[in-house]
Amino acid sequence: MKRKMKWSMLLLLALVLVLSACSGGGNDPAPSGNASGGEQTDTNAGDKKENVTIEFMGHGNPTEKSIFEKLIASFEAKYPNVTVKYTSVPPAEYAQKMKTLIASGKAPDVFYVGSAEFYRFAEAGTLLNLQPYLDKTDLFNPDNVWTQALDRYRYDGTSIGAGELYGLPKDVGPWAFVYNKDLFEKAGVPVPSAAAGEWTWNDMLDAAKKLTVDENGDGKPEQYGVGAYSLESAVWGNGGEFIDYKTGTVLVDQPEFYEAMQFVADLNLVHGVSPNQEAEQAMNAYTRFINGQLAMFAMGPWDQPAFWELPFGWDLAAWPASPNTGKTATWLGSMGFGVSAKSKHPQEAFDLASFLSLDQNGQRENYQLGQAVPNLIDMANGEFMEMDKSPENRQVFMDIIQEYGRPDIPYGSKDTQWIDTFWQNASKVWNGEMTAKDWTAQIKPQMQELYDKNNK
Structure with a gap:
């Protein structure tokens, strides 16, 4: 009898314990996904993730x-425990806005960073070292991401271009030469070559003269042959340099530089095939091209969405080569994603930056929307090249990245006053007040002084 009572008590105790376990107990956290803000369960990893909100700030056109906004929605679908508060500010206001936020200790978790900003932020300790996070993710295969992009976001404690990654590329931006196919066809002018070195400054000038139209002869053409020609392309193609970053020597007073600058100025001053400063202020070159009033211009991959809506045909060509060297060049821009070293949610911030930069689905959506050439090399060489949208000569983007694109000038500077001074005063050449030779000799000492003061 006692034995029966003993087993009955044991069975009753076991039943109570089972029922207690099934009910979850009074001290367990709220069920996953409840309205009270309890933890979410990651069904892939099997562990619970806290709901967090991170801030992301960038800049750009609408x-x-x-x-x-679409990319962030895709990220939030992949990481349902993360909400992204996205702010886009006008490009002209971005630098000051970031400076203010950082100074007040309110930097966004993720933000755009590029060129001189990256150098300053990395040196100041503003940026989180992303290498430990990259080492733990399957998203990152350094052999499948453009070296030309990654190296822009490396910092070794003293200089950029080497060391660990403190940023991830938002893009790698080839600045390409674009032309209006309809205007070329109407004028009976052969279109420029997409192969580097086959079309020279002289070829471009000859075409631009035939494509410039002044119907009433008032000296103010209704249609121009070329606009906003890239000085960097002309200088680099001619064998010149703005600066030797290894020695910190400004080189704008060298013949290869000022001869190229004079060529660009003379497109308007001598040949009248490019808008002067007054005409540019009345209607900038971008608007003229969009309106079908400019035959040759420049574009980056980010211009594709707007250009896809144009009522005329357009395509890419290689930048015209210098007849002195036979070489072609242009700048290869890049903007990056930085993560604040003070972020309270560094893993989630890294997850956003890596999704926007490295995730295959994120990169696919990005290029299909017309924002950029994929950072992933296999995707860029594969499906990106197979797109059925303009430009037909999509290979030009790839050639710039792999062959003749160069980092934009400020990338190696902590302070850009030296090059800002150049651009702010270059109008003396553009309006014919001074020759390029005389002006560069005059401005070089000032540029050198500013570079030495703020960058060495």
Whole structure:
């Protein structure tokens, strides 16, 4: 009898314990996904993740803002425990806005960073070292990401271009030469070559003269042959340099430089095939091209969404080569994603930056929306090249990245006053007040002084 009572008590105790376990107990956290803000369960990893909100700030035109809103929605679908508060500010206001936020200790978790900003932020300890996070993710295969992009975001404690990654590339931006196919066809002018070195300054000038139209002869053409020609392309193609970053020597007073600058100035001053400063202020070259009033211009991949809507055909060509060297060049820009070293949610911030930069689905959506050439090399060489949208000569983007694109001038500077001074005063050449030779000799000492003061 006692034995029966003993087993009955044991069975009753076991039943109570089972029922207690099934009920979850009074001290367990709220069920996953409840309205009270309890933890979410990651069904892939089997562990619970806290709901967090991170801030992301960038800049750009309305098209870019719309694209990133879509990309962020895709990120939030992949990481349902993370909410992204996205702010897009006008490009002209971005630098000051970031400076203010950083100084007040309110930097966004993720933000755009590029060129001189990256150098300053990395040196100041503003940026989180992303290498430990990259080492733990399957997203990152350094052999499948453009070295030309990654190296822009490396910092070894003293200089950029080497060391660990303190940023991830938002893009790698080839600045390409674009032309209006309809205007070329109407004028009976052969279109420029997409192969580097086959079309020279002389070929471009000859075409531009035939494509410049002044119907009433008032000296103010209704249609120009070329606009906003890239000085960097002309200088680099001619064998010149703005600066030797290894020695910190400004080189704008060298013949290879000022001869190229004079060529660009003379497109308007001598040949009248490019808008002068007054005409540019009345209607900038971008608007003229969009309106079908400019035959040759420049574009980056981010211009594709707007250009896809144009009522005329357009395509890419290689930048005209210098007849002195036979070489072609242009700048290869890049903007990066930085993560604040003070972020309270560094893993989630890294997850956003890596999704926007490295995730295959994120990169696919990005290029299909027309924002950029994929950072992933296999995707860029594969499906990106197979797109059925303009430009037909999409290979030009790839050639610039792999062959003749160069980092934009400020990338190696902590302070850009030296090059800002150049651009702010270059109008003396553009309006014919001084020759390029005389002006560069005059401005070089001032540029050198500013570079030495703020960068060495």
